[in-house]
Amino acid sequence: MSNGFLTISYLIGSSSFIIGLRMLSHPETARKGNLYAAIGMTLAIFATIFLYKDASGVGLNNYLWIFGGLLVGTVVGTIAAKRVQMTAMPQMVSLFNGMGGACAGIISVVEFNHMMHQGLVLGDHVGQSIIILLGLVIGVISFAGSMVAFGKLNGNINDRTIPMGQIINVALLIAIVVIVYMMIWGGAGESLFYILLAVSAIYGVLFVMPIGGADMPVVISLLNSFTGVAAALGGFLYDNNVMLTGGILVGSAGTVLTVLMCKAMNRSLLNVVIGSFGGAKEGSAAGPGGGSYKEIALTDAAVLMLYSKKVIIVPGYGLAVAQAQHICHELEKVLDENGVDVKYAIHPVAGRMPGHMNVLLAEADVSYDRLADMEDINPEFAHTDVVLVLGANDVVNPAAKTDPASPIYGMPILDVEDAKHVIVNKRSMKPGYAGIENDLFYRPKTSMLFGDAKDALTKLVAEIKSMA
Amino acid sequence: MSNGFLTISYLIGSSSFIIGLRMLSHPETARKGNLYAAIGMTLAIFATIFLYKDASGVGLNNYLWIFGGLLVGTVVGTIAAKRVQMTAMPQMVSLFNGMGGACAGIISVVEFNHMMHQGLVLGDHVGQSIIILLGLVIGVISFAGSMVAFGKLNGNINDRTIPMGQIINVALLIAIVVIVYMMIWGGAGESLFYILLAVSAIYGVLFVMPIGGADMPVVISLLNSFTGVAAALGGFLYDNNVMLTGGILVGSAGTVLTVLMCKAMNRSLLNVVIGSFGGAKEGSAAGPGGGSYKEIALTDAAVLMLYSKKVIIVPGYGLAVAQAQHICHELEKVLDENGVDVKYAIHPVAGRMPGHMNVLLAEADVSYDRLADMEDINPEFAHTDVVLVLGANDVVNPAAKTDPASPIYGMPILDVEDAKHVIVNKRSMKPGYAGIENDLFYRPKTSMLFGDAKDALTKLVAEIKSMA
Amino acid sequence: MEQILVYITENVNFVFLLILMIILGFEVISKVPAVLHTPLMSGANAIHGVVIIGAIIVMGQAAPDDYLAIGLGFVAVILGTLNVVGGFVVTDRMLEMFKKKKK
Amino acid sequence: MEQILVYITENVNFVFLLILMIILGFEVISKVPAVLHTPLMSGANAIHGVVIIGAIIVMGQAAPDDYLAIGLGFVAVILGTLNVVGGFVVTDRMLEMFKKKKK
Amino acid sequence: MILGVLKENHFQRVAIVPSTFKKLKALQVDLQVESGAGDASSYPDNQYTEVGATIATRDKVLTTSDIVVSLAPLNDTDLGKMKSGALYISMLAPFQDETVVPGLAKYPIHAVSMDMIPRTTLAQSMDVLSSMASLSGYKAVLRAADLYQNMFPMMTTAAGTIPPTKVLILGAGVAGLQAIATAKRLGAVVEAFDTRAAAREEVKSLGASFVEVPGAVDDKGAGGYAVEQSAEYLTKQRALVQEKAIKSNIIIAAAQVRGRKAPILITEETINQMRPGSVIVDLAASTGGNCAYTENNACITQNGVTILGNSDLADQVSSIASTLFGNNVVNFLQMFVKEGQINYDMGNEIMKSALISKPA
Amino acid sequence: MILGVLKENHFQRVAIVPSTFKKLKALQVDLQVESGAGDASSYPDNQYTEVGATIATRDKVLTTSDIVVSLAPLNDTDLGKMKSGALYISMLAPFQDETVVPGLAKYPIHAVSMDMIPRTTLAQSMDVLSSMASLSGYKAVLRAADLYQNMFPMMTTAAGTIPPTKVLILGAGVAGLQAIATAKRLGAVVEAFDTRAAAREEVKSLGASFVEVPGAVDDKGAGGYAVEQSAEYLTKQRALVQEKAIKSNIIIAAAQVRGRKAPILITEETINQMRPGSVIVDLAASTGGNCAYTENNACITQNGVTILGNSDLADQVSSIASTLFGNNVVNFLQMFVKEGQINYDMGNEIMKSALISKPA
Numbered sequence A, B: 001m002s003n004g005f006l007t008i009s010y011l012i013g014s015s016s017f018i019i020g021l022r023m024l025s026h027p028e029t030a031r032k033g034n035l036y037a038a039i040g041m042t043l044a045i046f047a048t049i050f051l052y053k054d055a056s057g058v059g060l061n062n063y064l065w066i067f068g069g070l071l072v073g074t075v076v077g078t079i080a081a082k083r084v085q086m087t088a089m090p091q092m093v094s095l096f097n098g099m100g101g102a103c104a105g106i107i108s109v110v111e112f113n114h115m116m117h118q119g120l121v122l123g124d125h126v127g128q129s130i131i132i133l134l135g136l137v138i139g140v141i142s143f144a145g146s147m148v149a150f151g152k153l154n155g156n157i158n159d160r161t162i163p164m165g166q167i168i169n170v171a172l173l174i175a176i177v178v179i180v181y182m183m184i185w186g187g188a189g190e191s192l193f194y195i196l197l198a199v200s201a202i203y204g205v206l207f208v209m210p211i212g213g214a215d216m217p218v219v220i221s222l223l224n225s226f227t228g229v230a231a232a233l234g235g236f237l238y239d240n241n242v243m244l245t246g247g248i249l250v251g252s253a254g255t256v257l258t259v260l261m262c263k264a265m266n267r268s269l270l271n272v273v274i275g276s277f278g279g280a281k282e283g284s285a286a287g288p289g290g291g292s293y294k295e296i297a298l299t300d301a302a303v304l305m306l307y308s309k310k311v312i313i314v315p316g317y318g319l320a321v322a323q324a325q326h327i328c329h330e331l332e333k334v335l336d337e338n339g340v341d342v343k344y345a346i347h348p349v350a351g352r353m354p355g356h357m358n359v360l361l362a363e364a365d366v367s368y369d370r371l372a373d374m375e376d377i378n379p380e381f382a383h384t385d386v387v388l389v390l391g392a393n394d395v396v397n398p399a400a401k402t403d404p405a406s407p408i409y410g411m412p413i414l415d416v417e418d419a420k421h422v423i424v425n426k427r428s429m430k431p432g433y434a435g436i437e438n439d440l441f442y443r444p445k446t447s448m449l450f451g452d453a454k455d456a457l458t459k460l461v462a463e464i465k466s467m468a
Numbered sequence C, D: 001m002e003q004i005l006v007y008i009t010e011n012v013n014f015v016f017l018l019i020l021m022i023i024l025g026f027e028v029i030s031k032v033p034a035v036l037h038t039p040l041m042s043g044a045n046a047i048h049g050v051v052i053i054g055a056i057i058v059m060g061q062a063a064p065d066d067y068l069a070i071g072l073g074f075v076a077v078i079l080g081t082l083n084v085v086g087g088f089v090v091t092d093r094m095l096e097m098f099k100k101k102k103k
Numbered sequence E, F: 001m002i003l004g005v006l007k008e009n010h011f012q013r014v015a016i017v018p019s020t021f022k023k024l025k026a027l028q029v030d031l032q033v034e035s036g037a038g039d040a041s042s043y044p045d046n047q048y049t050e051v052g053a054t055i056a057t058r059d060k061v062l063t064t065s066d067i068v069v070s071l072a073p074l075n076d077t078d079l080g081k082m083k084s085g086a087l088y089i090s091m092l093a094p095f096q097d098e099t100v101v102p103g104l105a106k107y108p109i110h111a112v113s114m115d116m117i118p119r120t121t122l123a124q125s126m127d128v129l130s131s132m133a134s135l136s137g138y139k140a141v142l143r144a145a146d147l148y149q150n151m152f153p154m155m156t157t158a159a160g161t162i163p164p165t166k167v168l169i170l171g172a173g174v175a176g177l178q179a180i181a182t183a184k185r186l187g188a189v190v191e192a193f194d195t196r197a198a199a200r201e202e203v204k205s206l207g208a209s210f211v212e213v214p215g216a217v218d219d220k221g222a223g224g225y226a227v228e229q230s231a232e233y234l235t236k237q238r239a240l241v242q243e244k245a246i247k248s249n250i251i252i253a254a255a256q257v258r259g260r261k262a263p264i265l266i267t268e269e270t271i272n273q274m275r276p277g278s279v280i281v282d283l284a285a286s287t288g289g290n291c292a293y294t295e296n297n298a299c300i301t302q303n304g305v306t307i308l309g310n311s312d313l314a315d316q317v318s319s320i321a322s323t324l325f326g327n328n329v330v331n332f333l334q335m336f337v338k339e340g341q342i343n344y345d346m347g348n349e350i351m352k353s354a355l356i357s358k359p360a
């Protein structure tokens, strides 16, 4: 009876995970998806507590401890999650992931002890043994790796390359396999258990240690899918479908996600698995003043603009060179249709002839009403969410205001920096007509979207349309 | 041992169904998806024949019969499927669906007899009984309904409304439920079995009978998902995972598909289930000469154009009214990018002033090279796949060539009818400037794509982009 | 009600499979262009021909002297095969128009 | 090899479940905008917190005098809860930017 | 059969251009051209001889041609010299001048007035009113742009932003529509006004805005024909047009009513309120003009507003205008000439309307 | 401080327009205008008085103003009347005429020649060469379109298809680029040619095609500067330009080399091969012209080809040209005038280049 309800609860739980993850893949539904998954999880947990019966029909004990643990975890978890800075989110995820891994590891420890107490020989229970040991290994690797990732992101641990790191890693992996084999088939028994634990922990640490901060999210995602597998192993162990399905789901989705993240960063997963990344940080390079610029992914630019209230486009000579006026107009239209207020800020000397931008935009049938002169638009930047600079350079160069030594010092410019975000599209870091470096590109609010304006806009529009 | 392989075969089979169906949803991959599913199916069938063992480990007998049946079915099925006219495909699908339903029904009959032979009482085996009876009911409804659908599409059976059809249908449904209840819990036993079969068959016939030919595909899709459920019940019966998963997959996907088809026709599924549609045929209406025009769905127009070698666009006044020149240019570009040869055929009097179309298309930056004069383009229509007539009417009116009584008789027109397909976009069936009916719209090669040109093109372009 | 719960408890995995399969069915056919409605229907039609496996089992388990079962089973196998083979072949023919690769 | 086949035979439905779930995992995350990578990871992270159910079972089945099991189980429950609760809350916070509805 | 083309006295155009001769040959019609006929429109004699036409004196052309084509009406001397039974094709405007038809009756010739061809879809390829009006509309904007001391398009430059020019088009017939298109091309902000019900959609189909007077009686039920509007509405309408006129920099006036005097749409008062430097091109000048101050074939300045009155601006794009006129004539002949014979088919709507005089 | 504006003798423009006065007031500069100065560009005296300027006689303006602005150079009589130490702003072209600077040295005044302001990004708001060239480019196309007897855009009509006009732009400087934009707007098919390396991209950035001569030495390594091309290449280039010229209907010639005679790009031979009715507008006329037959400030016809030689077409859009010139001047003053005082800051690149004469 009660198990029927438990099963139904688990079913609901599993379904909620699937649906939740599905919804998390779309900006519009993501938040609800998270909520659904959380509700399903709560249901599964409480159903377990109250309805779970083992094979002989006996329910659970130690309610006090269970609720105590739940309470402590909930309070601490909520506070930690609420308090954390927006910028510190990734390390928080890493930390929580580690907790999950540790939890899986502990379960393996308890179950292993249980087997030993019952005097069972591992070799007689190959399936169960493999599951327990694998659960330990994966859980511990995930825990140890996550802690290191947390430390690195938090700045407590520095990147360091370990001499011969790859060889050591491979050796550790082999050691793990050998120990497991010996424990089960070699009759080595109990004694090696804690060594296995230790070796796994060391592997987890060394695996993550050499990896650079920029690649950390990929690693966390990978460890995340590891923990998923560990949870699934728990499902096998207890013949528990919600653990199995939830764990496998995360294992598989997490792997896909890891691959996607790699792709977004232009790396291969192989790179990640053999632990050889780190080194030169891409996506961030040194500027003239020793500063560095950051790139923005197309999808991020798309979401940023789609969810803005107000976007100002700053066209420049590059837009004309790319002949991207038509697709630019399309961007304007699709944003406008999605309730974004879009304007063009026309600098008096943008382009290569007086009125160049007007000619260009008129050709694409951009309404005159959307074009704003510099004096009129400059005060508007302050309440603008995103400024999209399309192939303009000199006309947004802050040196004109700040650097008396600059040859353009004194020229009025478009104050794009007053906006919340500045996205600059151009093909490279080369200067414009005046031949001078532009500090704007290295400012914290600025992200670069490299590429020919026509190409970049075409992709951007496609991306926005796929979301809207 | 052998069962391990069987299970693996089933796993591969199930996965191939999922993946096959997935691939069938995209034009590019559809054919391969079908092939994959077929391979998986073959594997599952042969694995069953050679590896299946019942609970007591006994394999199958009667190989001769089995292979005989397979051979007959394969030969007949292949020939029938290869011979059928392209236009007769839907009834063929319906026929094959009926075969599947009948197969499921027969299995239920055999298994029921089996139970009776063993002297089992239905009430003692509720689960099994429900499954068998439900399998019978659904299988038979699907069979009977499919046969009627086949007959109607083939022209053997005419549409007819049955007086009080709905009430009778509801009564039959209630009767089915009552009979099943009585057989299992009422102790009515064996005697009612064939009555149940008969009632189900009658329901199947009456369910489909009143439905109009245009709605038949929806009905077939629904019956299709019924058969899926029947197959899944077989899976329950034999504890056979490939039947279960395959059947459920079709049951669920078929339901979604039915809903999608309804949506594409602007109807609700409820309409279908209570068997109340039929009546006025939408999507086909009487023309001046008693002829009828047909509409084309956006997606079909999109696929047709995307997979064409050559498309000619015929712009008219309607394009100007809709101010759809920019999106029209975009259509041209996206087709061009996908290797379609696109031209514009400009009729000398298209629009409302000399050169109207030129002004319009120049504004959207359509290259002069793509514009062709009437005399130059008329011979080209013969080797054109699709002509898209955008808000033009008089300039493509064949009456100018064929009807000496017409006020425009003698005016040269664009010979769009020489092309393989003609898609006409306008808002209604109203005439153009000259105020005369246009027979082109009722010709067999022509399909109408109703709507404001800007709206229609916007959707069309989105659709094509999503496919390309 | 109780019976159902018992059934569920006894066949947990089966029920899970069922639900997951339903979800998968929905997932898989999320966005299909209307031109593919008919081929997709036809492909799905071929897939439910998997019911033939039931027919084969029925057939294969029939006692050699149970002529009714053998006869019915034989018919069932033929019908099932028709469903499968005819279904896949018809689908393939429908999809011929998508043969040529573009881009 | 043989053991594996035996295992598969014994746990057909489990294996089916597993494979289907893997396919579903792939299906579900087919096209995600890069901005959602991190929230999605975080959400998935919270979901694998389902391992807490194992911890609860361990805890609940421990004999009242098996202090080691109780102690470890208690820690495991706390850690699992942290994973679940923290994971969902953090994800929710990340998703705050998508709050306002558009269109 | 010989077709003769005369040198125009008042026009720069020529009735048939060399390239059109090919189509005439197919009809078995030969071409004979008065010397120097095409000079003003850049078709020197040698271009005619190159395609096989003969150059002749005016007398020769008049006396020996079976068909004589001239844009402007011929004087009596010329008409008297024509062969008996010959066909005379011209733009005679019998609608505007009722002495034309009696005058022609004196001569034993057939006279076709191209401007009398009906405005139907079928006859559009012979419709000289359309082809000339279209060119006039184009040229009107170019003349206005040339007379105007500002730039048309909006330009944001380092020396300040140049606002776009506001152009108002009155009368959205063929000329008005082409004027809209041309002004839009040049980057102006264009508004147009017309009383025809269909004009609103036609104007919008060119991307310009239509001067909408709120409170119009809905004419949906009237099948596209204009319905009688209230007096109050007409007053509002007039006021609104004046208001728009005052605000605009350029006005192209092309409102005409066939066979009647052109409506006065811009009053003296309005002009006196317009900004100095504004330009009005009045294409309705020959029928009195849409503007109170308009003088036909003159360019005057009033209150700093330049007013150009000219109904025949097509003549200023003489080369293309000649080509189109010639094509119209040839398209007409193609319908009625078979193997060198003219078929005066009075059952045909087009011939019936266009043939305004026959030998008695 | 008082700024005086004179009535131009040779130009329709006026140096400062009424609307610009606002910005002058902010600099504590008053405006005094010779009576009738703005008449020709549609700025009648009353518009000046409305914004608070005073109308005065020429003598009064000359003798009492601290700054005198004039577009054309003043004659000696006028210069002699100016206040000692006053600032004289004009377009003096000392580059083209080396007698200018010595001539000015006789007077105890500061002389700023606006055309000497450097062509840098910073100084672009004072760059009269740019603002005037831009207007000239626009007007050149309008003049050509007006002189041309055909239509620019392609039109498919019932009376035949009108092919698009082919326009060739020689010299893609500021004027040439604006001409490209304007011709494209009107629907012409536009090609352009220039010897500057950057010009190719600039031309394409306006959607026109560039006359490409195959076999150019790659100048990628040269950082955007032109590299020396082979003699064979230059011959090919010349031949190609002639070929394009012969095929085109309209040529806008705007190739100039600062301080030198303009290059001859269209030879006699080419013109004699061009189609009658073609039009050439030569903006380089004042420095000799790009076309062999060009006569400065004249419109001639050669072999049926109309050749308009005029380097100052901006004067024909006098209203907007006056506005832009005035803005350039005010932008210049804004940089150097503080609280009614002029700061002749010779450390400033702009002042250093533009101030060509100082009181001894």
Ligand SMILES: NC(=O)c1ccc[n+]([C@@H]2O[C@H](COP(=O)([O-])OP(=O)(O)OC[C@H]3O[C@@H](n4cnc5c(N)ncnc54)[C@H](OP(=O)(O)O)[C@@H]3O)[C@@H](O)[C@H]2O)c1
Residues within 6 Å of the ligand: A315, A316, A317, A318, A319, A321, A322, A348, A349, A350, A351, A352, A353, A354, A355, A356, A390, A391, A392, A393, A394, A395, A396, A425, A426, A427, A428, A429, A430, A431, A432, A433, A434, A451, A452, A453, A454, F120, F121, F122, F124, F130
């Ligand atoms: N308006 C006038 O009358 C006039 C006349 C002459 C000179 N100027 C001068 O020109 C400058 C105008 O400023 P601006 O901001 O418009 O232009 P800019 O400063 O010259 O910068 C243009 C930028 O566009 C980028 N770009 C070029 N092609 C591109 C493409 N296909 N796709 C994307 N980006 C591309 C270039 O960077 P990458 O190479 O990295 O892509 C370049 O940095 C001023 O210095 C002005 O003084 C103006």
Ligand SMILES: NC(=O)c1ccc[n+]([C@@H]2O[C@H](COP(=O)([O-])OP(=O)(O)OC[C@H]3O[C@@H](n4cnc5c(N)ncnc54)[C@H](OP(=O)(O)O)[C@@H]3O)[C@@H](O)[C@H]2O)c1
Residues within 6 Å of the ligand: B315, B316, B317, B318, B319, B321, B322, B348, B349, B350, B351, B352, B353, B354, B355, B356, B390, B391, B392, B393, B394, B395, B396, B425, B426, B427, B428, B429, B430, B431, B432, B433, B434, B451, B452, B453, B454, E120, E121, E122, E124, E130
């Ligand atoms: N070229 C000239 O100089 C000139 C001048 C005057 C008259 N005409 C005459 O105009 C006609 C031109 O022929 P045509 O084929 O271009 O036009 P047409 O025969 O007038 O037909 C235009 C069609 O466009 C459709 N339409 C209107 N608005 C639409 C919208 N927003 N979206 C989609 N469709 C729309 C209308 O059908 P729905 O209402 O059903 O949508 C109409 O049937 C000829 O008869 C010609 O003689 C030409």
Ligand SMILES: NC(=O)c1ccc[n+]([C@@H]2O[C@H](COP(=O)([O-])OP(=O)(O)OC[C@H]3O[C@@H](n4cnc5c(N)ncnc54)[C@H](O)[C@@H]3O)[C@@H](O)[C@H]2O)c1
Residues within 6 Å of the ligand: B349, B352, E119, E120, E121, E124, E127, E129, E130, E133, E170, E171, E172, E173, E174, E175, E176, E193, E194, E195, E196, E199, E254, E255, E256, E257, E258, E263, E265
């Ligand atoms: N069938 C064809 O193919 C064809 C060809 C050419 C023209 N046409 C039609 O012929 C008609 C006449 O064209 P047209 O250019 O020779 O016209 P037009 O020169 O006679 O008149 C020009 C315009 O002035 C308008 N007008 C008259 N009084 C007005 C007033 N008081 N205020 C504002 N506007 C006023 C008219 O409505 C007309 O649109 C148009 O409807 C046109 O569509 C048809």
Ligand SMILES: NC(=O)c1ccc[n+]([C@@H]2O[C@H](COP(=O)([O-])OP(=O)(O)OC[C@H]3O[C@@H](n4cnc5c(N)ncnc54)[C@H](O)[C@@H]3O)[C@@H](O)[C@H]2O)c1
Residues within 6 Å of the ligand: A349, A352, F119, F120, F121, F122, F124, F127, F129, F130, F133, F170, F171, F172, F173, F174, F175, F176, F193, F194, F195, F196, F199, F254, F255, F256, F257, F258, F263, F265
């Ligand atoms: N910094 C700025 O903001 C700014 C402002 C205005 C102009 N400029 C630059 O100043 C330069 C001069 O502009 P301009 O319009 O005054 O130039 P210009 O009038 O002196 O010359 C016009 C064009 O003729 C070209 N030319 C010269 N000889 C030629 C030949 N033999 N064949 C073909 N073309 C030939 C030149 O390359 C130039 O492009 C341009 O490079 C322009 O970009 C810069």
